[in-house]
Amino acid sequence: MVQGHAIFRRRKELRKALGSAVYVVFLAAVLVSVVGLLVLLVDIVTGGIPWLSLKLILNYPSRHPEQAGLWPALIGTLWLMGLTAAFSVPVGVGAAVYLEEYAPKNRLTALIEINISNLAGVPSVVYGLLGAALFVQWLALDRSVLAGALTMSLLILPIVILASRESIRAVPRTYREAAFALGATDWQVVKGVVLPAALPGILTGVILGMSRAIGEAAPMLVISGLLFVTFIPTNPMDKFTVLPLQIFNWVSRPQEDFQGLAAAGIVLLLVVLLSMNAVAVFIRNRYQVRSDE
Amino acid sequence: MRAGTAEMGPRKPSRRIGEAVIKWLLFSCALVSILTTVGIVVSLSVQAWGFFVEVSPFEFLTGTRWSPILKPRSYGALPLVAGTLLVTGVAALVAMPIGLATATFLSEYAPDRVRRVLKPILEILAGIPTVVYGYFALTFVTPLIQDVLFPDMLVFNALSAGIVMGLMIVPMVSTLSEDAMLAVPRSLREAAYALGATRVEVSLRIVIPAALSGIVAAFIIGLSRAIGETMLVTIAAGATPKLTFNALESIQTMTAYIVQVALGEAPRGSAEFNAIFAVGSLLFVMTLCMNLLGHWVVRRWRLRY
Numbered sequence: 001m002v003q004g005h006a007i008f009r010r011r012k013e014l015r016k017a018l019g020s021a022v023y024v025v026f027l028a029a030v031l032v033s034v035v036g037l038l039v040l041l042v043d044i045v046t047g048g049i050p051w052l053s054l055k056l057i058l059n060y061p062s063r064h065p066e067q068a069g070l071w072p073a074l075i076g077t078l079w080l081m082g083l084t085a086a087f088s089v090p091v092g093v094g095a096a097v098y099l100e101e102y103a104p105k106n107r108l109t110a111l112i113e114i115n116i117s118n119l120a121g122v123p124s125v126v127y128g129l130l131g132a133a134l135f136v137q138w139l140a141l142d143r144s145v146l147a148g149a150l151t152m153s154l155l156i157l158p159i160v161i162l163a164s165r166e167s168i169r170a171v172p173r174t175y176r177e178a179a180f181a182l183g184a185t186d187w188q189v190v191k192g193v194v195l196p197a198a199l200p201g202i203l204t205g206v207i208l209g210m211s212r213a214i215g216e217a218a219p220m221l222v223i224s225g226l227l228f229v230t231f232i233p234t235n236p237m238d239k240f241t242v243l244p245l246q247i248f249n250w251v252s253r254p255q256e257d258f259q260g261l262a263a264a265g266i267v268l269l270l271v272v273l274l275s276m277n278a279v280a281v282f283i284r285n286r287y288q289v290r291s292d293e
Numbered sequence: 294m295r296a297g298t299a300e301m302g303p304r305k306p307s308r309r310i311g312e313a314v315i316k317w318l319l320f321s322c323a324l325v326s327i328l329t330t331v332g333i334v335v336s337l338s339v340q341a342w343g344f345f346v347e348v349s350p351f352e353f354l355t356g357t358r359w360s361p362i363l364k365p366r367s368y369g370a371l372p373l374v375a376g377t378l379l380v381t382g383v384a385a386l387v388a389m390p391i392g393l394a395t396a397t398f399l400s401e402y403a404p405d406r407v408r409r410v411l412k413p414i415l416e417i418l419a420g421i422p423t424v425v426y427g428y429f430a431l432t433f434v435t436p437l438i439q440d441v442l443f444p445d446m447l448v449f450n451a452l453s454a455g456i457v458m459g460l461m462i463v464p465m466v467s468t469l470s471e472d473a474m475l476a477v478p479r480s481l482r483e484a485a486y487a488l489g490a491t492r493v494e495v496s497l498r499i500v501i502p503a504a505l506s507g508i509v510a511a512f513i514i515g516l517s518r519a520i521g522e523t524m525l526v527t528i529a530a531g532a533t534p535k536l537t538f539n540a541l542e543s544i545q546t547m548t549a550y551i552v553q554v555a556l557g558e559a560p561r562g563s564a565e566f567n568a569i570f571a572v573g574s575l576l577f578v579m580t581l582c583m584n585l586l587g588h589w590v591v592r593r594w595r596l597r598y
Contacts, residue, residue, distance in 0.1 A: 015491050015494070016491065018491075018493060019492060019494075022496075022497070023402065023492075023493065025394065026394045026397055027398065029390065029391045029395055029398070030398050030411065032460075033395060033414065033415060033418060033460070034414055039433070040421075040426075040433075043429060044428070091322045091325050092322075093322075094322030094323070095325065095326065097319050097322075098316075102319060111327070115326050115327055118330070118584055118585070119326060119329060119330060121514065121518070121580060121581075122333065122581070123520070123521020123522070123523070123548065123576060123577070124523065125521065125523040125551055125552070125573070125576070126333060126337070126576060126577050126580075129336065129337060129340075129551070129573040130329075130333045130337070133336035133337075133339070137561070138336075154329050158326070186315075186316070187312055211420060212420075214422075215422025215423070215425075216422070217422065217424045217523075217524045218552065221556070225555055225556065244524070247424050247428070248424050248427075248524060251428050263428065266424070266425050269425070273420060277416070277417070281413075
């Protein structure tokens with residue numbers, strides 16, 4: 001009896017020790033991500049700071065690193081973002097409203113839903129190939145901002161739809177029922193009740209989709225191809241380049257100075273991205289309706 | 294009842310038409326997603342057709358030499374597939390253990406305060422553009438590995454691209470796995486605790502087995518993401534298609550080949566240009582199968598409580 005107790009106690013000690021050991025392993029794994037992110041940020045900031053200047057923002061690309069800037073890429077990104085938002089927001093929100101508020105439960109609806117979740121997993125470069133064939137060649141849009149924006153819209157559509165649906169679903173049933181009881185039609189309920197209540201969540205989704213679009217290089221590379229753009233686009237049919245493409249251009253040059261420029265460009269890109277994400281998080285925390293309210 | 298409200302009568306038909314129009318407009322928005330899939334399949338296969346009339350699919354799928362520009366030309370895609378799988382394999386070795394451990398830590402150990410710090414960090418990692426990861430692999434990880442482990446390793450190599458890609462997909466693997474673990478009911482954990490199990494025993498023997506289908510799906514979906522990743526491998530892994538399983542060598546992935554041709558001067562309609570659509574089709578089919586498999590695993594093997 002006493003002996004059994006001792007064995008039990010020894011095993012208990014052992015199990016506890018094993019527990020702490022595994023805990024340390026878990027903690028170490030978590031630290032890898034944290035440390036990885038820190039090292040990445042430090043590496044980029046230390047590489048980029050010496051090259052951060054107004055010249056970088058306002059100059060055109062150049063073969064001389066000390067003269068080179070990313071003005072056309074910046075304007076190109078603004079063009080691309082504006083057009084992408086113009087296409088993807090109405091279509092994405094429209095699809096989400098349809099699926100949540102109108103869609104009958106049938107095979108077609110199920111197909112659309114499965115399809116959207118699969119589209120979210122299609123590699124971005126494949127969207128680039130779609131754009132290169134469909135928009136650039138068949139619709140003869142050439143390598144224009146418009147072709148890029150249409151491609152990018154299709155790419156971020158699943159993100160916008162999924163986020164909007166989630167947000168629409170979170171609007172309490174009682175809101176809708178109150179409006180229906182007053183005699184509102186389907187569309188009046190959507191326009192007057194559901195969309196206003198779901199707006200913060202939809203906005204968050206749109207911002208997340210746009211921040212994905214800002215950083216995407218692969219599909220734009222397949223579409224715009226040429227990388228040495230020395231003019232800024234003035235209409236949707238102009239050729240263009242975007243920030244991540246300019247950064248890629250600089251990274252892939254062997255000279256060390258261009259690596260510095262690339263790092264500086266990345267700092268700019270990350271500042272834009274992080275502030276967009278901060279806005280999204282702020283909106284989410286500040287305005288989101290909760291269904292239990 | 295409708296007929297009874299006479300004064301509303303005249304407005305009704307137009308309103309009803311308006312409602313129907315809006316419904317159809319919204320439906321067509323939803324239909325865009327189907328059209329996108331159709332567009333992908335059609336554009337890939339039409340363009341790839343131009344390639345397959347010149348090169349037999351058999352040669353494409355089984356050939357061991359990829360040399361679309363240098364003569365003698367040869368269009369065997371296996372080196373590109375091997376390069377892709379090599380980088381993905383390295384990424385898996387990094388992302389699976391770290392992602393699973395992170396998920397377990399977040400779901401079973403971390404107090405709320407720690408979670409609130411860790412989750413945004415993972416979200417930031419997931420939101421960083423892949424060009425940035427490419428820069429990091431090329432300018433930091435590769436020199437580090439050369440200094441510490443393998444001085445002879447080439448500047449462009451599968452190893453550092455794979456390691457950084459692993460870091461990149463950790464957030465995805467851990468978030469999906471954590472969701473699966475959070476879905477395991479409290480009562481299972483409490484039953485184990487009541488029997489005297491320690492926290493580690495509950496995590497490893499109760500929660501992880503119960504959430505296994507979700508975890509496996511997270512791995513599969515994470516790897517499919519790695520297979521389709523483009524900029525990181527284009528920047529850091531090289532442009533030399535090679536049938537090798539040595540991660541220290543320079544290789545070329547399927548995605549990196551697509552980029553290389555898109556950057557180059559290959560004339561539209563030539564076999565070497567159309568080859569990117571053949572490679573793209575292969576990529577699309579591979580990732581689609583993995584994503585479907587992931588969703589299937591969740592549906593098929595989920596334990597219901």
